[in-house]
Structure formats: structure tokens, C-alpha cells
Amino acid sequence: MLGCGTVGREVVRLLREHADELAARAGAPVELAGVAVRRPHKHADLGDLLTDNAAGLVTRDDVDVVVEVIGGIEPARTLLLEALKAGKSVVTANKALLADDGPALAEAADASGVDLYYEAAVAAAIPLLRSLRESLAGDRITRVAGIVNGTTNFILSAMTASGSSFSEALEEATRLGYAEADPSADVDGYDAASKAAILASLAFHTRVTANDVHCEGIRSVTASDITAAAGMGCVIKLVAICERTPPDGDIPESVSARVYPAMIPAAHPLASVDGAFNAVFVEAEAAGQMMFYGQGAGGAPTASAVLGDIVAVARNRVGGGRAPRESAYASLPVRAMGSVRTRYHVSLDVDDRAGVLAAISGEFAHRGVSIAAVRQTGGGNGGAAARLVVVTHAAPEAALAATVEVLAGLDAVRVVDSVLRVEDLGRKGVAG
Amino acid sequence: MLGCGTVGREVVRLLREHADELAARAGAPVELAGVAVRRPHKHADLGDLLTDNAAGLVTRDDVDVVVEVIGGIEPARTLLLEALKAGKSVVTANKALLADDGPALAEAADASGVDLYYEAAVAAAIPLLRSLRESLAGDRITRVAGIVNGTTNFILSAMTASGSSFSEALEEATRLGYAEADPSADVDGYDAASKAAILASLAFHTRVTANDVHCEGIRSVTASDITAAAGMGCVIKLVAICERTPPDGDIPESVSARVYPAMIPAAHPLASVDGAFNAVFVEAEAAGQMMFYGQGAGGAPTASAVLGDIVAVARNRVGGGRAPRESAYASLPVRAMGSVRTRYHVSLDVDDRAGVLAAISGEFAHRGVSIAAVRQTGGGNGGAAARLVVVTHAAPEAALAATVEVLAGLDAVRVVDSVLRVEDLGRKGVAG
Numbered sequence: 028m029l030g031c032g033t034v035g036r037e038v039v040r041l042l043r044e045h046a047d048e049l050a051a052r053a054g055a056p057v058e059l060a061g062v063a064v065r066r067p068h069k070h071a072d073l074g075d076l077l078t079d080n081a082a083g084l085v086t087r088d089d090v091d092v093v094v095e096v097i098g099g100i101e102p103a104r105t106l107l108l109e110a111l112k113a114g115k116s117v118v119t120a121n122k123a124l125l126a127d128d129g130p131a132l133a134e135a136a137d138a139s140g141v142d143l144y145y146e147a148a149v150a151a152a153i154p155l156l157r158s159l160r161e162s163l164a165g166d167r168i169t170r171v172a173g174i175v176n177g178t179t180n181f182i183l184s185a186m187t188a189s190g191s192s193f194s195e196a197l198e199e200a201t202r203l204g205y206a207e208a209d210p211s212a213d214v215d216g217y218d219a220a221s222k223a224a225i226l227a228s229l230a231f232h233t234r235v236t237a238n239d240v241h242c243e244g245i246r247s248v249t250a251s252d253i254t255a256a257a258g259m260g261c262v263i264k265l266v267a268i269c270e271r272t273p274p275d276g277d278i279p280e281s282v283s284a285r286v287y288p289a290m291i292p293a294a295h296p297l298a299s300v301d302g303a304f305n306a307v308f309v310e311a312e313a314a315g316q317m318m319f320y321g322q323g324a325g326g327a328p329t330a331s332a333v334l335g336d337i338v339a340v341a342r343n344r345v346g347g348g349r350a351p352r353e354s355a356y357a358s359l360p361v362r363a364m365g366s367v368r369t370r371y372h373v374s375l376d377v378d379d380r381a382g383v384l385a386a387i388s389g390e391f392a393h394r395g396v397s398i399a400a401v402r403q404t405g406g407g408n409g410g411a412a413a414r415l416v417v418v419t420h421a422a423p424e425a426a427l428a429a430t431v432e433v434l435a436g437l438d439a440v441r442v443v444d445s446v447l448r449v450e451d452l453g454r455k456g457v458a459g
Numbered sequence: 460m461l462g463c464g465t466v467g468r469e470v471v472r473l474l475r476e477h478a479d480e481l482a483a484r485a486g487a488p489v490e491l492a493g494v495a496v497r498r499p500h501k502h503a504d505l506g507d508l509l510t511d512n513a514a515g516l517v518t519r520d521d522v523d524v525v526v527e528v529i530g531g532i533e534p535a536r537t538l539l540l541e542a543l544k545a546g547k548s549v550v551t552a553n554k555a556l557l558a559d560d561g562p563a564l565a566e567a568a569d570a571s572g573v574d575l576y577y578e579a580a581v582a583a584a585i586p587l588l589r590s591l592r593e594s595l596a597g598d599r600i601t602r603v604a605g606i607v608n609g610t611t612n613f614i615l616s617a618m619t620a621s622g623s624s625f626s627e628a629l630e631e632a633t634r635l636g637y638a639e640a641d642p643s644a645d646v647d648g649y650d651a652a653s654k655a656a657i658l659a660s661l662a663f664h665t666r667v668t669a670n671d672v673h674c675e676g677i678r679s680v681t682a683s684d685i686t687a688a689a690g691m692g693c694v695i696k697l698v699a700i701c702e703r704t705p706p707d708g709d710i711p712e713s714v715s716a717r718v719y720p721a722m723i724p725a726a727h728p729l730a731s732v733d734g735a736f737n738a739v740f741v742e743a744e745a746a747g748q749m750m751f752y753g754q755g756a757g758g759a760p761t762a763s764a765v766l767g768d769i770v771a772v773a774r775n776r777v778g779g780g781r782a783p784r785e786s787a788y789a790s791l792p793v794r795a796m797g798s799v800r801t802r803y804h805v806s807l808d809v810d811d812r813a814g815v816l817a818a819i820s821g822e823f824a825h826r827g828v829s830i831a832a833v834r835q836t837g838g839g840n841g842g843a844a845a846r847l848v849v850v851t852h853a854a855p856e857a858a859l860a861a862t863v864e865v866l867a868g869l870d871a872v873r874v875v876d877s878v879l880r881v882e883d884l885g886r887k888g889v890a891g
Contacts, residue, residue, distance in 0.1 A: 152746030162586030165766020314584030334597020348780025
């Protein structure tokens, strides 16, 4: 095992406490051969198992499978490529590495005829990846969408419950241990984007890397956005959406993967996913819509997924099988974000005078963005500012962005207060 | 393929429409070699593929995998045992057969070194079985509980929504195609019991057959039960519950599997599962609580699961692997229903006079059944009957049954109107 943090310690505990059961299930004992850590003195209870020589451990003769729970790109990548080259199977929870360079790992595993499993990389123990990779291998998946980052979900839940600002909610999340000292990977959406890349790759049999994922975090979500969402019968969640879209004019069949805060209907099952939980909807042509829900992070749930993969590797060694290989035959193009269609909620402060609404709605119409609903509040005192909220039908990102840019330059528009996407996620219930 | 009904026709359609994709995923073409049906003239579009000689088809040299979608015990069992003996892998959606005689199929598959897959047997395309069998193979599952029969869920949802009686709701379900002409397998709980046996076997590594499952259907649920549930902040659902219970006094660690209508909190996620949908909670020591949700029946969703299994068999043939074998090493005893502990809602019509409540609560106390709440309504007019509702803490089935028997014989008790279990299913929120 490489690394021995929160997840690693749980892996060690489960390997020890459930040794007999694991042996019965795998068909052979599963033994911990060594643990490579940077500071061995911190893990005295592991005794002779400890080493600071990770490179030596991953190629040792008595090692059959390398379990990586270090995280991050390096040294994990080099160590795992070495391990695979040396004929060791790999179980990893490393979403960043998989999203960055998964195909290189898959190719190395293939070249050596060994296994690469990574169930723990997305949504911890929720058995999402094996379901996409195996259970739904006979179906045509059209969408995978959900909440895959617990930290941001905790923060947005807190903002919704208490009306607090992003920074207040982040502070609380940090104090309670839900956010790390450097929260960027979570709050800027990178963690969710890595997971989206992995999900899209498996769902659509296409290589999708983190670079292909459009990613926006939640730093810019304000208390007034939360209030605006409530006014729409919605809540704001950081959603990861992987979609396959049929050919559309000049655009061929393509996939998109994106992560951003969006309004979703309060009646949607995802809306009630609170705190550190994850929930993911999967839609497939024959299977229809399915939901997976559970703890998407934490030492024990992540270790559960790692252990499941270890048993799979052991069963393969005993029974002569192999993990499913990378399946990227479809090679669908990744759709440019500009042509991805979603609905929008645009909030503007405008002069309260005749003709303003006509001018603004004209700019939307001019760019082919169809308006579903308009609401104006405030104003009416001559010269005061009014608040205008425009909700659109589904429109291409590029058309909406161009419209907003023009609106911001109009004399009558004092400020474009916020632009938020509205995602129905297959359920009805949003105004407009 | 054996049989060509609703599911079989969808399997044929998907095999044809997605032939290229399936070949890319499996690593080899997946070809339909033949379809055995009783009345070949009904399926003219299948042409030369059709045969009425099922026994001949399952041992034919050009057949690698037998897909069984006939249902029922015979002739399915004989045909599948023949197929396995002849070295053919089997994919089946047959819950009744698996719950009745699964171990015999597993042993036959083992003896020939071939695969036995049956994802479609429970909850259609919701990838529940592979998750229990593989993804959670490193964890210790403590409970699997949920709604696994769409017909009864439709009927109970209809009764709750409209206040209709069981027979009115059943009539509507039949008219809309949600219930079969002979609805017994569904409404008497046998279908759910078969699924519970399969789930318990996989979750607890123990052979659990349909005979081991305590099974009550929904025929006796009345409109007034539904109203009583609403008064408790609950709804009535037909639940399947598979539990592992730690040693308790003289009773060793054991498992229980049971199916019955129960009150569950209206705020519980299972309560909002409407119509023909299935939802199952899985709890494991490390993974915590997870939920799976989706369409649990129907031609296309069931076919999706069958196709996933076909791809798994094909991948195994190409790559040299094997389906996980039966895992029954734990051999835990099945707990007698009398010692299973649940909470109860008991509704009685009693004489409205002094001392009645004391007498009744004395009978509960005498048998160790602790009362959580009592509510009395009506009466007060001297000699009129009052309605008494008693909600208990968790108590053994046998103690509750004995109490109810004695209550029914008390002079002051006019009638025991209903006895319903109350299941919290791991969530708080029920009165008492």
C-alpha cells in the first residue's frame, strides 16, 4: 500500500479485522505485504510492514497488488506505472491521476495483462463505476449527473439553511473538518471535474480527461443567489453533468462533461441531498433513470470501495480473470462548452423606465435565446433601479454569454447581478 | 434464448440495434443463435432462429450462453441444469427459480467451470446484485431493505392517494397493466420474497431460500390502515427486509429475511417511491447507508440487465475470466420469525370504561412488550366503544402475537382492528 492517511488506515483496519471473511470471499488470504509512507515514525503500529522506499515496494517479488491512497499526480503516477510495468495489479482511489492520465495507466495494465480498478475514485463506496463499466455494459447511457463533492454540498446546504455567505459557510466547513486547509480542489470544482471525466469516460466509451471538463466552482455563489433560487422553487447545488447529445445541425454526436453551480428544482431528489452525501442519476436507453445515493467520501466508505477492488483482483488471480479493460472505442468528440444548451436565470439591476424591458428582451431574441419568464420587482419611484429576472429556455452557452455581454453594456442596465444555470435534470417542476 | 415474452423481445431488439457497440464492449460479436418458444408462429420475424425444441437448443454446439426469460420453476430448471451440464454459461432473470433452487444452479455452473449471472432477477436494471456480489465484497453488509415489487407499490400508492380499497386499487392496476390477470405472485408477496431470498444470500454469504423468508402480502391492508398510518406521519409500503443480527442471548448471530406491509415514516426516502419504481437501501459497516433507485420491472429495464450479463459472459470468454462463484461460506442460521424484533401499531375497539387501559397495557407489560405511545379516540358517551391505538417499542414477533391473542379474548376488547409493523429503516421521525 502506498500512503497511510485517513483512507489507508481504514484499509489496514478492515484487512485485519475481516481477514477471515476476505479470504473466504477471495478464495485466498489477502495479506498486507508492506506500507510505504514518507514519515514511518507516525505509524509505529505497522512495525516491519513500514518502509519509506515506495519505489522498492511496488516492484517487490512478494507483492501482487499495489493499493495507492496517496492522491495527487506525482509521485503516484510514476509509482503506479512502475508497478504495472512490473506486473502488479493496481487498486487506486486517485481521481486526479485517473482524470489526468487514466489512459496511460490503462495501457500499462493492458501491456502487462494485469488489473486496474478504481471504484473508490468516484463517490467512495457507492458502486457507481462498476455499475457503469459492467452492469450497464449492454445498455446505452445517455446521461450521468449528480452531486459528487461533499465539501461543496455541505457549504451550499449551510448557505441555504442559514442564509450565510460563502466565506462564512466555508469557515464552518473547515472548522467541522468538511473542508481542507486549502479548499481549492473542492470549492473551485476541480475534484468534481476529475470525477466527471472518469464518469464520462466510462459511460460513453470515450477518453475524457479533466481538461475536457468545463469547470466552475462555488466561490461566486452569493446569499442572494440562494434567495433567488428559492424564489424559483429551486436550490443551488454544484452539479456534475456528463451527457451524450445526438447530432445537432453541424455538430456530430458528441459528449459533454461539465461542473458548475446550478439551480435545480427543490422537488428533485438531488435537491434534498444534504451535507457530505453524494447522489448520482444515471440514465440509459433501456434501463431508464436510476439513482445512486450514499456517503461519497470519508475514510471508511472509501476503504470499503478499495477493499472491494482488492477482493476483485484476488478473485481474478485465483480464478484466472481480468478486470474489464479500458473501453474507448466510441471516441466521441467532446462538445465545446459554447454549444452546450442549458437554461439560465439572469438577474439584472435596470433603470425603471419605459422601453427597458423591450430593449433587453430584444437582445435575447436577437441571439436566438428564447425567454421563458420575466419578473420585475422594485422600482416604480421614478428613476429608481428595478430588479429584473429573466429565465430562458434551453439555449447555447455561447449565445447566452454574448447576450449577457451586450446587456452589461446597455445604458439602461446598471449591473448584471448574476447569471446562473437552471438544470431540470430530467424532472419537471421549475417555473417556466 | 429460452422464451420470448416482454423481456425476450427487448433482448432481441437490443442485441440487433446495438450489435456493433456490444461487439466493441465484449471483445467479440454477440450473436443470437436461436430462440426457443412454445408457439413459434407468434414470432414470425425471428425466422430460422425459432425452434420449439428448447432441450435441443440449450446443448447445441454453436451455443455458448443460454439466456432464460421464461420464468417459473419448470421447465426452466431442467433446461438450465442441462445447459450448465453441457458447459454453457447461463444468464437468467428467473427470481422464483433462483430463490427456490439457486444453489443447485450454482453448483452445476461450478462443476462445468461456466458462468451463472442473474442481475435481472432483482430490481431489473438497477445494478444491485453485482454491487452486493462484487463492489461490496470487501465490506460487511448488515441490512438490505426496500421496495422490490412494483405492482404492490402501485396499489399501495393508489390507495394512499385516493383512499380507495385494496380491491379497487387492484382493479385499477390490472386495467393499467401493472398487475397480471393472476396477481397472486405480486400481491401475496411471493415475488418480493423470492427477491429477498436472493438479496439475503448475496449480502450475507449464506444460503437463504424462498422458504426461509417470512412473507405477508397486502390483501389485508385496508383504507383505514392507510389513514392510521397517515395519523402516525407514516405511509404503508410492502417492504422486503434482509438483516444480519448480532448474537442476542441464546440466539447466535443470524440473518432474517421477511416481506410484509409496514408503516414507514413519510419523511423516509422510501416513502416517496411511487408507482412501479423500486428502491433499496443497503447498509454496510464501512460503506454506511446507500440507496439504489430505478425502474424495477418492465421489458426494456429487465433486458438492460440481461444484456449487461451477456456482455460479462462474453468478456469472460474472451479474457479467460469467470463470474464470481456462489459465496455461502458464512452459513448463518436464519432467525425464526418469532424472535425478530420490530415495532408494532395495534388498533383496538374497546369498551370505554375505567380500568380498560390498565388491563390492556398490563397484558403488553406482562409479555415484555414495551409501549411507546397510546392514543384513545371516540367513546366518552357511556358504554360507547373507544378506539385505542398502541404503538410499541421493538419487541419480538412472538411476544407481540401472544399479547394480541390474549387481548382479543379480553371482555373489554370488542375487536382487534389491525396489527401493523412499524419500520424506521434507520431513519428517525416516527412518533414514539
